[in-house]
Amino acid sequence: MAELRRILHVEDDPSIQAVTKLALEAVGGYEVLSCSSGAQALEEVEAFAPDFILLDVMMPGMDGPQTLLRLRERIDLERIPVTFMTAKVQPSEIEHLRKLGARDVIVKPFDPMQLAEQIRSIWLSGRY
Amino acid sequence: MESPQQSTTPMPSTAQPRELSRLAALLRYEILDTPEDSAFDDFTALAAQMCDTPIALISLVDDRRQWFKSRVGLDVSETSREISFCTYTIAGDEIFEVPDTLQDPRFCNNPLVLGDPQIRFYAGTPLTSPDGYNLGTLCVIDRQPRRLSAEQRETLERLGRQVIRLFEQHLLAHRHAEQAALQQAILDSASSAVLVTRPDGVVTSVNPTAERLLGYSEQALVGHPLTAALFRPEALQRRALLLSSELQMPVEADFSVLTAPLHRGRRDMSEWRLRHQNGNEVPVLLGVTAIHDEQEHLRGYLVNAYDLAYQEQLQLRLQQIAAQVPGMLFQFHWRADGPACFPYVSEGVEQIYGLSPAQLASSFAPIVGRVHGPDRSALLLSIRQAARELTPWHSEHRVEHPHKGLIWVEARATPLQQVDGSVLWHGFVTDITARKAEQLELDKQQEMNRRLLEALSEAVIACDAEGNLTLFNEKAKQWHGADAESGSPEQWATRYQLFRADGMTPLQPEEIPLRRALHGEHVINHEMVLLSQGAPRYVLSNADPLFSSDGHPLGAVVVMHDITERKRIERLQREFISTVSHELRTPLTSITGALALICSNVMGEVPESMLELLDIAQQNSQRLGALIDDLLDMEKLHAGKMRFDMLEQPLQPQLELALRSNGSYAERHGVQLHLGACPAVSVTVDAMRLQQVLSNLLSNAAKFSPAGERVDLSARVSDGKVRVSVRDQGPGISDEFRARVFQKFAQADSSDSRQQGGTGLGLAISKELIEHMGGQIGFESEPGQGACFWFELPAQGQAKESP
Numbered sequence: 001m002a003e004l005r006r007i008l009h010v011e012d013d014p015s016i017q018a019v020t021k022l023a024l025e026a027v028g029g030y031e032v033l034s035c036s037s038g039a040q041a042l043e044e045v046e047a048f049a050p051d052f053i054l055l056d057v058m059m060p061g062m063d064g065p066q067t068l069l070r071l072r073e074r075i076d077l078e079r080i081p082v083t084f085m086t087a088k089v090q091p092s093e094i095e096h097l098r099k100l101g102a103r104d105v106i107v108k109p110f111d112p113m114q115l116a117e118q119i120r121s122i123w124l125s126g127r128y
Numbered sequence: 129m130e131s132p133q134q135s136t137t138p139m140p141s142t143a144q145p146r147e148l149s150r151l152a153a154l155l156r157y158e159i160l161d162t163p164e165d166s167a168f169d170d171f172t173a174l175a176a177q178m179c180d181t182p183i184a185l186i187s188l189v190d191d192r193r194q195w196f197k198s199r200v201g202l203d204v205s206e207t208s209r210e211i212s213f214c215t216y217t218i219a220g221d222e223i224f225e226v227p228d229t230l231q232d233p234r235f236c237n238n239p240l241v242l243g244d245p246q247i248r249f250y251a252g253t254p255l256t257s258p259d260g261y262n263l264g265t266l267c268v269i270d271r272q273p274r275r276l277s278a279e280q281r282e283t284l285e286r287l288g289r290q291v292i293r294l295f296e297q298h299l300l301a302h303r304h305a306e307q308a309a310l311q312q313a314i315l316d317s318a319s320s321a322v323l324v325t326r327p328d329g330v331v332t333s334v335n336p337t338a339e340r341l342l343g344y345s346e347q348a349l350v351g352h353p354l355t356a357a358l359f360r361p362e363a364l365q366r367r368a369l370l371l372s373s374e375l376q377m378p379v380e381a382d383f384s385v386l387t388a389p390l391h392r393g394r395r396d397m398s399e400w401r402l403r404h405q406n407g408n409e410v411p412v413l414l415g416v417t418a419i420h421d422e423q424e425h426l427r428g429y430l431v432n433a434y435d436l437a438y439q440e441q442l443q444l445r446l447q448q449i450a451a452q453v454p455g456m457l458f459q460f461h462w463r464a465d466g467p468a469c470f471p472y473v474s475e476g477v478e479q480i481y482g483l484s485p486a487q488l489a490s491s492f493a494p495i496v497g498r499v500h501g502p503d504r505s506a507l508l509l510s511i512r513q514a515a516r517e518l519t520p521w522h523s524e525h526r527v528e529h530p531h532k533g534l535i536w537v538e539a540r541a542t543p544l545q546q547v548d549g550s551v552l553w554h555g556f557v558t559d560i561t562a563r564k565a566e567q568l569e570l571d572k573q574q575e576m577n578r579r580l581l582e583a584l585s586e587a588v589i590a591c592d593a594e595g596n597l598t599l600f601n602e603k604a605k606q607w608h609g610a611d612a613e614s615g616s617p618e619q620w621a622t623r624y625q626l627f628r629a630d631g632m633t634p635l636q637p638e639e640i641p642l643r644r645a646l647h648g649e650h651v652i653n654h655e656m657v658l659l660s661q662g663a664p665r666y667v668l669s670n671a672d673p674l675f676s677s678d679g680h681p682l683g684a685v686v687v688m689h690d691i692t693e694r695k696r697i698e699r700l701q702r703e704f705i706s707t708v709s710h711e712l713r714t715p716l717t718s719i720t721g722a723l724a725l726i727c728s729n730v731m732g733e734v735p736e737s738m739l740e741l742l743d744i745a746q747q748n749s750q751r752l753g754a755l756i757d758d759l760l761d762m763e764k765l766h767a768g769k770m771r772f773d774m775l776e777q778p779l780q781p782q783l784e785l786a787l788r789s790n791g792s793y794a795e796r797h798g799v800q801l802h803l804g805a806c807p808a809v810s811v812t813v814d815a816m817r818l819q820q821v822l823s824n825l826l827s828n829a830a831k832f833s834p835a836g837e838r839v840d841l842s843a844r845v846s847d848g849k850v851r852v853s854v855r856d857q858g859p860g861i862s863d864e865f866r867a868r869v870f871q872k873f874a875q876a877d878s879s880d881s882r883q884q885g886g887t888g889l890g891l892a893i894s895k896e897l898i899e900h901m902g903g904q905i906g907f908e909s910e911p912g913q914g915a916c917f918w919f920e921l922p923a924q925g926q927a928k929e930s931p
Contacts, residue, residue, distance in 0.1 A: 087710065
């Protein structure tokens with residue numbers, strides 16, 4: 001089984017994009033590709049070949065769930081866990097997102113010191 | 129004179145019509161069976177003497193016998209008609225003579241011939257009444273045959289005519305006696321006193337009523353001049369003066385005062401006060417009639433005196449009663465074509481119209497003159513109408529009273545139609561100025577109230593004790609698009625489209641504020657929605673039962689305040705907060721994340737000098753995050769958008785989880801969290817929300833505890849509920865703050881929030897959450913003795929109560 005190395009992060013807010021990239025790279029030691037929109041992610045996903053995809057839910061244009069559906073058309077997501085990040089924490093919404101094919105949901109605001117560890121455990125949860 | 133034919137003359141019949149009239153004529157004289165009378169006996173004696181016979185009779189023949197009014201030489205007083213000789217006499221018009229009875233076949237077998245008195249000779253002349261009926265005979269009888277001479281026959285006929293005259297006199301005397309008796313009876317029984325005088329005024333007779341009324345016996349008055357005996361000279365003089373001028377002739381102050389008007393053809397009735405024998409005065413009404421004989425000669429006067437004492441007594445009684453009545457009593461006489469007047473008006477007319485009874489005795493005009501000008505025509509019209517329809521009359525009108533100014537009076541009367549077509553009214557008039565003023569004041573007040581109600585921006589609806597809607601002010605009509613309609617309170621919710629505050633659930637009848645108030649409840653600030661022309665209108669209702677001053681239920685009233693606009697603004701505010709909070713959260717996530725990364729030295733060693741500032745920045749960004757979370761929670765709770773995933777679960781694991789989650793926070797404050805007793809019960813809750821509440825309570829407790837102290841978390845069951853308590857050793861809740869503990873943004877001291885790092889929403893949210901989960905929240909605290917916050921939830925799984 002491959003090791004978790006490359007994470008594709010889709011987030012329209014540049015600040016969060018930067019903090020997340022920093023948290024994952026500096027704390028977790030992963031390689032992160034930040035995309036500012038779903039469209040950009042679709043363009044770059046094949047070239048980047050991520051092990052893990054982190055999707056913001058609310059984005060202008062194509063939102064998180066839409067991006068997930070389009071990604072699935074383009075690449076095989078069987079081996080690549082997709083996890084959403086959202087400020088909305090209603091249990092029903094989390095359930096909804098899981099049904100769309102998300103491995104898990106990370107609630108904003110996240111703790112940047114814990115984020116890498118959180119993603120690792122999600123990655124590992126899919127191993128069994 | 130005798131002829132054989134006579135012997136064949138049949139016995140006269142008694143059944144013929146003429147015979148009946150004859151009998152009636154006989155009876156009219158009322159002489160049959162009367163006692164002996166010497167006046168008649170003179171005639172029989174004379175007849176016997178003149179005819180030289182032993183027997184003479186005045187015989188009256190009725191239907192079955194002949195009865196002798198007078199007889200000479202005979203003992204029997206009557207004999208049967210069958211054997212009577214006189215029956216033959218009255219059948220003819222002249223003397224009937226039987227010279228020898230034994231030679232006459234009609235009488236030869238007659239017992240009076242064969243036996244006593246052995247009649248051999250009979251001669252009778254009929255007694256013929258002035259109207260031509262033969263009532264009987266004057267006859268002479270002898271015991272030997274013979275004949276009357278021509279002189280004797282003539283004498284007998286003359287005597288017969290005299291006897292009839294005597295009958296006539298007898299009858300006349302009888303009639304007179306009857307007449308006199310009748311007159312006396314009338315006089316004796318007359319209810320008025322009657323005194324009869326000679327033309328010169330001297331009393332000739334008085335009736336018993338007069339004796340009784342005046343106290344004199346008849347003997348005491350008869351022979352005395354009437355006026356001198358009974359009249360006071362002053363009164364006679366006054367009357368004489370008056371009459372002199374009225375009749376334009378001198379009248380003396382004596383009896384002529386009573387008779388003078390008669391000479392001018394006037395039959396006056398005049399009031400007098402006569403002297404009673406005991407010195408008192410007797411009020412009477414006198415009427416005088418002249419008595420004339422057949423030759424129109426004045427024979428005297430009949431003076432009639434009607435006793436007025438009883439009437440005066442009645443008058444006095446009426447006066448006394450009337451004096452007790454506020455206002456005036458009256459009797460009013462109305463003629464459609466003649467003058468109207470007041471036969472009676474009580475003294476109260478002075479108070480009402482400022483007039484005296486005398487002013488109204490002959491005219492109605494003075495009253496009309498007093499009635500306020502604008503009210504006159506309506507008053508007269510109402511009188512006319514009531515007189516025409518004979519319906520009870522009622523009028524309220526104003527009077528220009530000479531002393532009181534303008535007053536209001538009320539008049540009531542009942543009209544009675546008289547035989548002459550006029551109308552007699554009995555009624556009363558009262559002064560209602562005070563009542564009217566009150567009424568006007570009340571009207572003004574009511575008008576004021578009405579205007580006030582209409583001017584209100586609130587809708588006001590009231591109902592009576594039976595639930596009938598009685599008031600719908602302008603606003604209520606506007607909102608409901610209709611006026612109050614009849615219908616039971618059960619129908620109000622649908623008729624007026626009432627919903628709960630959510631705008632969707634129809635209001636149950638028992639939830640309607642007005643209905644609740646009708647059942648005695650005070651409803652304060654009940655929020656609900658009414659559909660007004662299709663658009664929802666949010667209202668706050670305050671309803672109260674209404675009672676009369678003596679505590680009787682009168683109904684209920686509801687005042688509805690439109691809060692639609694406020695609700696809209698509140699919603700906008702919440703949406704704004706929600707939007708802003710969401711928008712804030714994104715940059716805050718970056719700030720918090722960046723600070724966390726820096727402070728963790730992941731990006732390289734942070735110089736000591738910056739560490740403190742960075743720490744401040746980090747803590748405050750976290751606080752900002754918590755505030756945003758709380759604001760969003762609050763908004764969701766208010767908007768009803770927060771979902772609760774209620775699940776029955778054991779309580780203890782939840783408490784343990786809360787202890788673990790908040791342990792590190794407590795440690796930062798140097799406080800230790802401790803879990804005490806917890807019964808094995810389950811609660812039905814949304815676990816996440818329960819954790820939120822526990823976090824709030826635990827973090828509060830840790831925050832306010834002095835370092836080194838302990839916060840105790842425990843639970844116990846009581847009355848089917850489990851109470852979870854968080855006890856701290858902090859300063860406790862001050863008295864001023866107690867009431868606001870669960871309010872939004874409530875903090876004991878505005879400086880606290882900064883020092884203690886709270887948002888001020890935690891307890892408010894906790895209260896909402898617990899209540900949404902069917903529980904209650906509260907606290908106990910004495911200042912300086914720490915605080916114990918608790919919440920209760922229905923306990924499941926174990927009914928056994930904690931020790």
